[in-house]
Every structure is written in structure tokens, then in C-alpha cells.
Amino acid sequence: MTLIDIVFLERARPITAAVAGLGLLATAIPLLTLALDGSDRVMFGGAYVVDEFALVMKAIFILAGYVVILLSTNYVAEGEYWENEYYGLLLASLMGMVMMASSRDLVSLFVALELLSIPAYLMVAWRKRDIRSTEAGLKYYLMGVFASAVMLYGMSLLFGVSGSTLLTDINSVVTAGGASVSVVTLGIVFVVAGFGFKVSAAPFHTWAPDVYQGAPTPVTAFLSVASKAAGFVALLALVFVGFYGRPEVWEPLVWTLAAVSMTVGNLIALRQTNIVRMMAYSGVAQTGFMIAPLAVAGHSTALGDQALSATVTYLAIYAAMNLGAFAVIISLARRTGSAEMSSFAGAFRYAPAMTVAMTIFLGSLAGIPPLGGWFAKFEVFRVLTSSGDTWGYALAVVAAVNAVIALYYYASVLLRMWADEAPDEGVADVTLTPSLLSALVICGGVTLVFGVLPQVVARFTDVSLLALGG
């Protein structure tokens, strides 16, 4: 029953983009029935679980995947690349993510991770005639494998002390404290670091800018949203189901990751001249915001639940706004053929609608109400301050300062688009393909609705993992 997702994905292995998209949407049907059903399903002795959390994340993956397909349609078709294989790999990677959402076991987590990563390595290098793309693919592959190795080592340590790969078992061993403290600590640190790579948290972010810039832009969008979300799912499952009993180990670690990611990502983003690179660093900073609630999640189970839903809320909103921003970048870059910021100058003159859309998405990323991002940031602040301890407040202040720094570079891009003169030569109308348009409408609509009526998203993301972790 739980494997229906995967079955559908296999069946949807397509010839054309349309079939891929439709197949993906069809996959959402069992998702809905499962959600309406409401009861949790547990398979393979607890290694594979379909609960509310898993369903929400699966929904995010599938929708994000659908938007990425919309973004890719023209890009891949016009670039004379291998079209069928591209969608095949994309769907395979998505399948890994969908699996990831349900995995509650070290082995299934690892398998899902590799399933989603290996196609991604290939897709990054898809523009094989472009040296940058090849370099990006190689870099992503090497770094990814390195991270997997570190993670695997951590996992083996954890397996060694607990004798089980089930996260629930690990939790009881870890909590009991019978096992050697240093081994448990090392294991947790290695595993978290491994996923830190996946979510591009600083200081494990160094691959992101080069890879983002070199990869085909739709793939970049995919990496920055879906792949990141997958890393988060695993991280959340590990923290809440696997390690919840030992907050003194992972809370400081997460605190540092969050603070460093926000600060480093934002400060480097200030200096970027290529918009995709800027988005990469901004993504690092956004990651910092997303993991920040976890830094206080171990204080109490109530707070843990709130932290979880804050992160999931952020992920959902982030997916919409970031994909939207990439949709605009792809559309505008079709005209200018470049992702340098200077080529976006004066876009307001020749593409006002696009500029307004970009304003919505970047404004949302910066957290300006009434666009969706404000609620995401608000939730983070809410969790951090409700912890009531100094560390929580300190991180809230760090986040507040970073929100301002981030605004600087988002606003700089907007300034270029709104205020600068458009270059005279080569001014052609921007033609919007139907698929890009629908991607924009989906993302824009979601961003606005989440901002004005946050209740809509909050209802879905009010999930809990702790009852299960017990």
C-alpha cells in the first residue's frame, strides 16, 4: 500500500515532459487518499512509516518536482539534450525523496539518499558540452560521495553502540546513556555533518555555488529546493526520532550550524555578481533559518513539536518562493542568455510582469509581509523566543540581523531590475512559454496565499514526530 507512490512513479517513466508531469500528479492521488484516511501505516518493522509528516513532505516533493518539470520543459527541449533520460533521472531522484520522507531506519535513509543523489550527479553535468557543467557535475559527485562516506561512518558507529539500524532503537540506546558517550557523540556529529552537506549548511556549503552555477538552471532549482528539502527530511527524522534523547549533543551543533550558515551565506551573497551564485549563497542562509528552530527543539516535547512544524512550514514556503525566483531567472535568461546580474538591468521597462513576479519572490525570501516568507521567518522567531533561554534569544537576534543583511542583496537585484536603464541592444520581448507561465502562477499564488492566510499552510504543517519517537 505504501509503495503505491513508487509504483506510480515507475509507471510514469515517460517519453515526454507532459507524461512525466501527469504521472507525478497522478502520484499525488494516493497521497490524498492516504491523507484522508488519516491513520499511520508502519512497514518493515518500523523502517518505513507513512504518517502525517511523511505525507506533507511527500506532497512538497511532488509539487516541487512538478514545478521543476514545468521549468525544464523548454529548457531541455531547446538545448538538444537527452530529453527522455533527463525526465527519467528526475523522476528517479524524486522517488528517492519520496522514500526518504518515510524512512525511519539508517539503511533505508541511506538507500533513499543515494537514490536521490546519483541521478542528481548526472543531471548537474547534463550540459555535457559546457565545461562548467562538467566541472560542476564532478565536483558535486566528489563532494557528495565524501559526505556519504562520512555519514556512513557515523551510522556505523551508531549501529555499533545500539546494535540496530532502527531510529527508534537508536533513540532508546542513546537516551539510556549506557553506551560510550564519545562514540555516540561522534556518530551523531558525523551523521548530522553528512546531511549538512545535503542541505548545504555552512561550513559544508562550498560545493553549492559552483554546482548551482554550472548546472542547467532547472536542475539548480531542483537541487536548491527538492534536494535540500530531502536533506531536511532526513535530518528531522534523525533528530526527532533517532537522537531526541540527547539534546546536549545536537543542540549546540545545530545552533552553530544555523548561526554560521546564516552569517556566512549572507555575507558572501553580498559580493556576488551572478544571480545564480547569489541564489546559492542565499540558499545557504535560508538553510540556516530552517535549522535554527532545531537548536531549541530539545528543551521540551511541546517545543520540539513547534520547532518541527516551524521547519516544515519554512520548507513548504521556501519551496514555492525559491522555485518562483528560479522560474523568473530562467524566463529572463532565455532572453538575455546570461545569468549575470547586469543582464537583468532595467527589466521593469521591457518585462514589467516578470519584474513584479521577481519582486514577490525575492521580497518573500527576504521576509517582507504580506508575502509568504514573513510567516516562515515569524515561525522561526516564535520558536526561538518561546524557548525562553539565552541561547534561543541570541540566535533570534542573529537571525534578525541576518534578515536585514539578506534584504540588502535581494533589494539590490530588485533595484537593478526596477531602476536601471535597460541596455539598448538586443531588446526583444520576453516570450513566456505556457509551462513557465503556469510554474510562475503556481509559485506566485502559493507565495501570496501563504502570506495573507498563513493558516492555510500552518494547518498542514502542524505535524509531530515525537509521539512516534516516544
Next chain:
Amino acid sequence: MENLLDGWGITLATFSPLVGVAIMLLIPGEREERHKVVALATSLWVAFIGVLLLLWFDMGETGRLQYVVDEMWIDVIRSRYLVGIDGMSLPLILLTMFIVPMCIIYSWNHFPEPRNPKAFLILILILETGMIGTFVAQDMVLFFVFFEIVLLPMFFMIAVWGGDDRRYASLKFFLFPLFGSALMLVSFLALFFLTGAESFAFTEVADNVLAHGVSRTAQLWIFGGMFLGFGIKVPMFPFHTWLPDAHTQAPTVGSVILAAVLLKLGTYGFIRIAIPLLPEAAVEWAPWIGLLAVVGIIYGALGCLAQTDVKRLIAFSSVAHMGFVMLGIATLTDFGINASIMGMVAHGLITGMLFFLAGSMKDRYHTLEISRLGGLLVQAPRMGWIFGICVMASLGLPGLAGFWGEFLAILSSYSPANGLPVETFRTFMVVAAVGTVLAAGYLLWLLQRVAFGNPPEEFADNPEIVDVTRHEWMAWAPILALIVAIGVYPNLVFRVTDGAVDASLNDCLQVNTAELTDAEAEALGCAAVYEVGSGGGHDDHAAAGN
């Protein structure tokens, strides 16, 4: 009392501009006339609702929130859509509803480069929603959202239609207030959790602060966060540096709205949120706020004397005027805060008007260098006279609106609220009085250089320099009339604000310690910080005798 607007009047007024925006989005950009008509009709409609709100406002109970709507908005965080108007917000709401149509009329034939009236007018209407929303919100989260909404449209207004240095100015305008409001949000949340309130409603949080005894340190920190949020917006010295840049680079209408309304969001935040919610912390902070206020008065005045550009000079005078407003607030007295609301309204009208005039001069002379201007009274006598009246109003000539805000703010610092150091505030009073002299100095100097004398040669026979045009009359006459009306009969404002201000202040701040026996003072149960009872009151008394 039967009241047609109860329940939906505020909502209608707040979101009507967005309906106008939606209509304008459907009209293609080339049809400029239609855009202008729709925008003007929308803003007049909002003003009409404003008039109705005023007519049906129960003047007997200005301290009570009226037209209240209370609906659940975001259930998970217990934030409510709670709006209402009381005497403190009513003048500012009406000011907003009044200024916006004037701006649209003024823009009619004056769209700054690169024109595009559609986008320009849409931004103005979005701004209007944000501004009205901030003044009606009675819930911290809702307030925050509206407080932030105004940033984006103004940012684009400066960035697209601004002067040569617009990039720098618009970014600065965006970043400074955002920094403050991020910390303000953290403060709001901290307050919410520390008080264990059931919602973010102002009144409820205020009650809980008293009931739960939030620790003094926490109160001071939280007030500090709010101080940054509101103080940067005001802007207070030393956070004022964004203001001259933003004002100078913004298009005329942008400057007017910025001066008339946006700056008031900060001061309004102090009197609506920071002081009523955290009265004890306010007492501790007030001397520092007062100090920064008078530093701002003097610094702004000296800054004015050093300016060579008309717009920049007016911008620095804003810093000084907002210093008076903040001084009134810092006294924490009924008297002082009434004066500060009067100061806000007066500054909104007068400085708004001055920016209109500066914009019109720029249209005619294509420069605002004071040293190149001159002889306005010869070439455009009516405009010169209007300029003269506004300058007089700005320097606080009795009989015009500017007088009441400044004079009463100075007066109120003679006897600040309980718990505040009397000598310090009297020193502030003296310094602020010196500030008014300086203000007279720089404003008269400005008037003399710009309006008197003979026109300089380069403009002597310039046909572009015409007197006040019809659109300008339509936009300016109502503002001038109000400046005079409030100046002659200030009770127009005080009658509305007094009850609300009184209700918003903690009793301990206002009780007359001299007439209180120790037993009565004990019964009030005021915290030590107010120095009511047990010796504190006698110090005040002794000081008053000196």
C-alpha cells in the same frame, strides 16, 4: 447608537485601495487618464469613509476602541484580525486619508520620470492600505505586517522615480527600518511568551504584563528592541541618517507621504505599544529618549544651517521637529503625549506642504541649490506667499498649526511624569527652547534666500517659472486651510486625542503625588520605579519648589 459602519467600516477603508489596485491592474498601461481617475476615485472614496468614521465616532468616549472587528486570523499563533479606532489613532488615520488624494491630484500632470502613472499610482494606493492598517491594528502581529507593508512601495517609489542618487538612498531607506523592525518583532514575541498571553492583542498583553510581573531586566531589553524598531522609523538621532537621503532622492509625492505619514508610524508605535505595554521600562528609558530627542532637535537645526539644498534642509528640519514630538512622548504625561500627537499632525501637514513646494520649485527651476535660487516672490508671488506661510507655520508661529505641538511639548517637559528626573527634563526644556530659536533662524534664512530679492540672472526671463497652477491649488488649498484651522482652534485635535491618551497611560504615571497621603499611595500599589509613596513623591515636591 445606531452605527452603519460598525463591524466593517475600518476593513472597508483599509482594503478599498487594494480594490482600486486590482481594477487598475486590469486596465492597460497606455490609458493614463483612466488610471488617474480610478486612483483618485479610490482615494476619495477612502476619504469619504474616513469622514463617515469621524462623524459617527463617539466623541464622548474617545478612550474606548470603536468600530472594533475581532476575528481569528492565524489560529496556530493565536494572532487575531483585531482592528479598532480610538482617539489616538483617529487624527492620524484622517491625516493619511486626507494626504493621499492630495498627492494624487498633485501628480496629475507632474509624473516624475520615467512616468508610468499606472505603476506609480498603484504604489501609492498600496502604501495607503499599509498606513491605514498600521493605525487601526490592535494586534501585535497584524501591526507588524502592516508596518512592513509600507516599506516595499516606498522603496520602489524612491528607487524608480527618485533622483540621481536613488539607488543608495532607496537601499538605505529599506535597510535601516527593517533592521529595527526585525528586532521589534523579536521583542513582541518575547513579550508574548513571557506574559503567557492568550493572544497578541495590545490590551491583553498589557494586562498580562502587569499581572505576571515580567522581570525588570526583561522589560528593559524588550523596550530596547521596540525602541530600535520605532526609533529608527521616527527617526531619532542617531538613527536619522537614512532620512535626509531618502527625502532628497524621493520624488515629490514620495517625500510628502514619507514626511506626512510614514514618520508617524514610529512615534505612533511608541504611544500605542511601547509605553502602554511596558510603563515601568518606559520610565527607565524616558530620560534617554528625552536626551536623544533634544540632541535631535539641536543636531537637526545645526544640520539645516549647513545645507545647500532646499529638500535636504526640509529633511533635516523634520529630524528636529520629530525631536519635539519625541520629547513630548518622553515626558510620559497626558499633556506631553497630546502635544506630541498634535505635533505629528502639524508636522505632517506643514512639512508635507513644504515638500510639495520644493517639488514645484524643482519643476520650475530644475535645481534646488539655495544659492542659485531667489526672488520667488517676484516671479511667482502666490507661490512665494504660500511658501512664506508654510515656513512660518514650520517655525512655530502662533496661530498656525506648528505652534501647538512644539510649544506644548516644551511646556510639558517642565513637569514630567512620576518617577522621571525633574531637573533633567527641565534642562531638556531649555535646550529645546534654544532649538526653536535655531529653527526660526534656519527657516527665515531659507525664506530670505529663496523668496526675497531679485531673481538671479539665469532664471530672470525663464518662461517656465509660472505661478501656482490649477492642480497645485487643488492639492494645496485644503492643506493650507487645515494648517490655519488647527492653528486657530487646536481643540480640533486635542478634543479627540485627550481621552484616549489618558486611558493609555498607567495611573501611577499620572497620579498627583503632592496631594497623596502615604496610605493612599500604598493603596495604589505602584512599583518603586514610579516613586509614588514612600519618599519618592517628596523629592518631586522638593524639586518643584526650587
